[in-house]
Amino acid sequence: MDEDNFLLLNILGLMLIAALSIGLTALYWRRILKRIRRSSHQEKMRRLVDSRRAEQRARLKAEFTINILQEVQTLQVGLDSYLKLFADPDMSIPPNVWERTSRLLQRRAAQMQAMVDGALVVMQYDELPEVPHDDVVEVNVFCQDVFNSCMKYLRNGVETNFETSLPDDYIIKTNMSCLDILLRCLILCSMEYTTKGHVTLKVIADNTCGKLVFTLNDTGLGIPEDTKNQVFDRLPYDTVENKITGLRLRTCKAMVRLLGGAIHVDPRYEEGTSMVFSIYAAGPGG
Template identity: 25%
Template structure:
């Protein structure tokens, strides 16, 4: 490490000097700001001494403090938040040091018998050398300028060297020398630590480079062995792939048989009930002796069972289309508020007398712009979730809520009820096909499976919160596009 003995600059190492200055600035900036803020407050606070003990020169002293020194210090502190401050900060601090010291020196020239200002000048020296992060060379220049200005001013004002002047010169000179030595060694050790750190980094980089070269050599030596092994592994992998494919095909065939059997069993069970009702009541209608009122009731039951069977068939066709990939998502312009209002208005016809279907007030009061999504699929999902809630809610309320997450471009919905709730065991299989919590409830048990499949095909997800006796809340989110966006 080569440092200039006076300036402490790195000799012949411009890049190292530049790096040191940048690091010194970044590490010193927080302390400088705190120091300058504190010194500004103290410099202003000492105006109380002016007011109490020097009333005859109060105007002059206040002008020095608040008209010259403090504006310069405040401006420097303010400028420290500028990107250009790094270029000029040492020069500005030197100027502030000189101006603040000259201000106190001038006060001492005017009021030589007031010893509080001697202490003030000592504080200026201490702050300049140790507190405001001024480097050695700048601090030394500023300190001696202040001291010389003080001596010259006192001699001119007094026309003689008084005993007090000699003593003050002795103490101020001693303070300057102490400050210089302290500042010198602080900067010296700071530069030494920086240089050692840079050396360590360079050595570490050399070690890393050597390590990387060694790694490359090892990799090169093992490359041939790997190539040989790869041929063997390729053959083994090919054998494993063929074996796994055979196992997968076998399992898929078995799963297909199982699902087909389960599907046929469920289908026959679900269709048999409404079909038996239709056949039975159709047979009763053939009786000419039944009353007109009974005839209308039988016809109503036949229509109801026909609708139920058609709904079950539609569910089966729907899940088949989704799973076969023949379902297309059509993004069109939608209004969430209108969709939810239309869905709830339609579904209220299915409610029991003691159940209320409402839309969350927070959702109603939101201002949500039109968006692009698949309105028909969204309506289908909401109807299915509300229908599911109606089946298991005997009294209380069913609430529908919605919101928009514009940052992630997600539409978020929930359907909550005060129904019987779902146990932990059933929550694990609620989205499986042909799953019904109540075996006597109407439906194929495909509704929630269809909902989940549609939501996932639209790029969203669904989950639920529930416990027995405390109702159930289904939450789902789907992506959307702004209206002005073209969706492919």
């Protein structure tokens, strides 16, 4: 009888161990399946978010391009109207009217060229994943040269200043073409809207993150509060001058990304507009 009880206990023990093993195995696989489902759901959500972001970028890009083309079309229609008027052999134009109209035509042609050139730059660089950083740039000399090349657009009575904390022999490796386009676009934006006061460029080295920080301050019209967060992404729907500025700022955003930095409007600056951007500042051996 004792042997039978012992055998029965062994059988019950084995059955209990088997049941426990089956239960633990089922629990393990249940948790694995939950993780798989959760991971699958997270992957679906990630893909959905990525898809919606891509759709939003595509929509904004389409709006951006349409806005540019519409403005170019408007400028072209205006130019064609004047040209047809001047081509009329029976049209007699006084010299003073001809002079004013000629200046207007030159301005409109320059605006059309600025729109087309800016659009081509954005289309060329906006989708690039990266650019080579092989150019050795002497920062102070480079900034001063770009500043000087923009002086013909400066309004009478406006002062320009260049302030740097870098030694004159401070050198970095970057993409000179992108940096030139970036700096030039920002300076032209400041000069366009500053009729008195100053346009000041400052540059410092941020050694904690290995970047150069540029600040362009002006005493111009400033940017409305409700548009400060959109100036680098959307074109305004008003004047051609503002659209050209919006196109230049969109170009700046593309260049800053390729140069490994960021750009923003300083909300604390109240005298006009302050644009702050950074770029990756590898040394000559970097």
